[in-house]
Amino acid sequence: MANTPWRRLVGGGERRWAALGLAVVVALWEVGHRVYGDFVLPSPLSTLAALGRIAASGDLWPAVVTTARDALSGFLGATLVGTLLGGIAGRSMPVRAMLQPIATMLIGVPAIAWVVLSLLWFGGSGLAATFSVSVAAGPVVFAAATQGTRTVDGGLRTMARAFRVPLGAMVADVYLPHVLSYLLPALGTVLAMSWKVAVMAELLSGAGGIGDGLAAARAEVDTAKTMAWVIVVVVLLLVVDRLVIEPVRRHFETWRRGLPGEAA
């Protein structure tokens, strides 16, 4: 009886609790709607209807594609450059001493400032969003990669050197698995940040994407449509996190199963 299709769909205990949490949010939303009225907080149903209208008008899919392109290209750039520089900084004191203050400085710059600057530099092209996402996310990835690389077990490094293991295997088998335990949580955070910054940049640049849709909804003073776009962003974020980050995490962390202090 434990494996009825319904059960499989909803999942085990953990997922059921997650569903309950979601249901509470929707219920509160409905209550808020009853209290404050349509203009301030449209009901969940009318938000869904607005979402349907956006989809029917054919605006939804291109916006999703554009935002995904902006967010993911920036995320990818940040991940590649941040990991590479962080890896080097973790191994080399001079590089670390040089780059760390710069990274700290960059983290301190508000994301919206990057958006404004990149609009001035790149104009209304899609590059503005990609660039803003990269510079906002890169330093966070860098910090995680540096910390991960610095804390690789010296004994394991000596062992690898003793067996004259080539550099490629050294990176892939000694460094990467350890660095990933620092990097993957950071990448989860950074991915969420990427969507937010991408939407922000689109909102100001007007070069398409979900941010552009939000700007239009605001101009039309259409709260339901605004909420509908918000839902699109959140769903996109969740889907990508579950589809990309989660499987990667699972793949690289199978070895942790049964480790003291790890849940099975």
Place this chain on the structure above:
Amino acid sequence: MSQEGALAATGIGHGFAGARVLDDIELRVPKGEVLAILGPSGTGKTTLLHILGGLLVPDAGHVERPFERPAYVFQDPLLLPWRTARGNVAFGLAGKRLTRGDRLARARSMLVKVGLGHSEAGLYPHQLSGGMKKRVALARALAVEPDLLLLDEAFSALDVGLSREMQQLVRLDAQEREVTVVLVTHDLSEAVRLADQAVVLSGRPGRIVARLAIERPARLRDDAFVEAEIRRIAAIETIRDAFRPTLSI
């Protein structure tokens, strides 16, 4: 004067953060011979082994190391926590021109030789016992078919029977391929079974206080010989002094 292919150390001295650990160490191990390093805890045996293997540059002195394929069993097994036993043994072969499949096949058969079967080969280090980890480390070292083998208490976490078996494995392998072996041990019987010569380190900084030669070929050493030899060695004054208890309880 220097024989072909011998491991030779001259005038080795080393210290950590000002504290001298080793002083004036002279050693030579002819190609294909086995040297045992004995001595109380903390006298620098592991440090000396690292210096002989080129993993540590000594403050003073020089090591001649005419070998191409060194292999090590470290005192801590130093296995990659994210690789299975099989993956760890294969990792030692990463520098060889082998396909991934060949590496894994060699790893599997070497694991069988140290008594770890198919089911253990797929386990991660944290799922293995202390003695199993040591045997995985030994398999990793033997799998590279070394010409220089450095063993740091490689047999210490094993029961008597198993440690005899593993010693046998190392001895046969070393004889067959003329491997030069340096082993660190606390166990006199291990030294007597395997070694052609032994040195005893003692004091602070650690110096060589005794040198022993065990003449009979290793394959002809039976239990009676080993026992008699241990008694002979244990009676030597300098060795008794080296191991005299320093703690008064």
